[in-house]
Amino acid sequence: MPSKTPSKTLSKSVPSAAAAPDPYKRLGPARLLEIHRLMVRARLLEERLIKMSKGGDGFFWIGGPGEEAFNVPLGLHVKRGAGVDHDFLHLHYRSSAIMLAMGAKPIDSIRQMRSVATDPYSKGRNFVNHYAIPQWNVAPVTPTIETQYLTAIGTGVAQARAKTDSVTIVNGGDGGSAEGDFHSCLVWANRPALPLPILIVVVNNGWAISTKGDTQHGERDIADWAKTFPDMPGRTIDGNDVATTWAALDEAFDYVRKNRRPYLLEARCSRLYGHSSSSGANRLPEKDCIALFEESLVGRGLSKADALKKAWETEAAAIDEAHQKVKGEPFPADETVWEDVFVDPIPPSYPTKGRS
Ligand SMILES: Cc1ncc(C[n+]2csc(CCOP(=O)(O)OP(=O)(O)O)c2C)c(N)n1
Numbered sequence: 301m302p303s304k305t306p307s308k309t310l311s312k313s314v315p316s317a318a319a320a321p322d323p324y325k326r327l328g329p330a331r332l333l334e335i336h337r338l339m340v341r342a343r344l345l346e347e348r349l350i351k352m353s354k355g356g357d358g359f360f361w362i363g364g365p366g367e368e369a370f371n372v373p374l375g376l377h378v379k380r381g382a383g384v385d386h387d388f389l390h391l392h393y394r395s396s397a398i399m400l401a402m403g404a405k406p407i408d409s410i411r412q413m414r415s416v417a418t419d420p421y422s423k424g425r426n427f428v429n430h431y432a433i434p435q436w437n438v439a440p441v442t443p444t445i446e447t448q449y450l451t452a453i454g455t456g457v458a459q460a461r462a463k464t465d466s467v468t469i470v471n472g473g474d475g476g477s478a479e480g481d482f483h484s485c486l487v488w489a490n491r492p493a494l495p496l497p498i499l500i501v502v503v504n505n506g507w508a509i510s511t512k513g514d515t516q517h518g519e520r521d522i523a524d525w526a527k528t529f530p531d532m533p534g535r536t537i538d539g540n541d542v543a544t545t546w547a548a549l550d551e552a553f554d555y556v557r558k559n560r561r562p563y564l565l566e567a568r569c570s571r572l573y574g575h576s577s578s579s580g581a582n583r584l585p586e587k588d589c590i591a592l593f594e595e596s597l598v599g600r601g602l603s604k605a606d607a608l609k610k611a612w613e614t615e616a617a618a619i620d621e622a623h624q625k626v627k628g629e630p631f632p633a634d635e636t637v638w639e640d641v642f643v644d645p646i647p648p649s650y651p652t653k654g655r656s
């Protein structure tokens with residue numbers, strides 16, 4: 301049986317982290333520097349992937365520069381592993397910083413960008429930032445937007461039935477939230493017969509390719525959809541501020557883990573290099589969450605500018621080295637083209653009789 305419906309006032313009564321005294325100091329220097337290092341790693345990786353796409357060392361780029369202040373804290377909140385007792389992730393193509401915070405290696409994204417056979421996510425066959433990691437419950441990222449909100453229902457049902465504190469996490473964009481898949485997820489997650497432990501995330505960057513969000517959305521905030529379901533908290537946050545995102549994710553994960561019910565979280569983030577390589581992937585004058593974070597750290601005396609600069613240098617050298625290594629790796633052999641396309645052998649459970 302689902303647990304008793306908790307009060308929805310929870311999210312509204314929690315003050316925003318930015319308003320609390322010294323939210324950065326509360327996180328502590330070790331955690332702050334870990335977050336900073338991962339944000340820098342994610343940004344430099346994405347910038348390298350963009351450079352590769354422009355230099356003919358890969359075919360197409362899409363990714364998440366500008367979302368690091370939300371995605372790194374999200375990745376650090378995940379209970380990573382395989383099976384129903386660990387968190388499941390149904391992500392979209394801007395989730396590199398989540399993956400790096402969970403422990404993924406930049407070299408593997410570089411491999412997928414160059415479409416080499418050593419790419420562990422798709423053996424060189426899918427777009428970059430299209431992860432699939434069964435050992436970590438990371439469901440395959442799809443180029444079709446929003447379908448992940450449907451697959452999330454499946455793992456949500458499995459986790460609602462199991463005795464576990466693990467949760468399902470699904471993210472996608474503001475544009476995709478206009479599609480039916482997003483609304484199916486809200487409906488299924490809120491069924492009184494079996495509420496689902498899903499953290500439903502929308503990253504609102506204000507754009508769907510070249511269509512501006514405010515020309516399409518009649519609702520004020522996307523999180524306002526939570527008002528349709530009186531028992532589901534909904535919250536919109538500044539996704540560019542690390543202290544705000546950390547506190548909001550603490551609250552949301554805690555709520556879903558304990559209550560086994562959904563939570564809708566909308567994070568407003570920047571889209572620093574436009575939609576994809578198809579729109580040029582040039583730097584845009586939007587808020588830069590890493591620059592803002594560094595100002596906060598140095599301004600509060602939590603780090604020195606030199607130490608932060610060193611993190612950029614160390615991470616850049618590691619990415620250079622990884623890229624050089626990948627340049628020596630083979631492309632998929634022609635004869636492997638049908639591998640992993642069809643299930644082989646067909647599992648015994650598959651009905652073969654009575655069909656042609
Ligand atoms: C089902 C489907 N419809 C349309 C597209 C084309 N398309 C690719 S990305 C995109 C915009 C998505 O915008 P949003 O959901 O806000 O995500 P963002 O790219 O801004 O992170 C669209 C319409 C697609 N890939 N799949």
Ligand SMILES: [Mg+2]
Pocket residue numbers: 473474475503504505506507508509
């Ligand atoms: Mg968008």
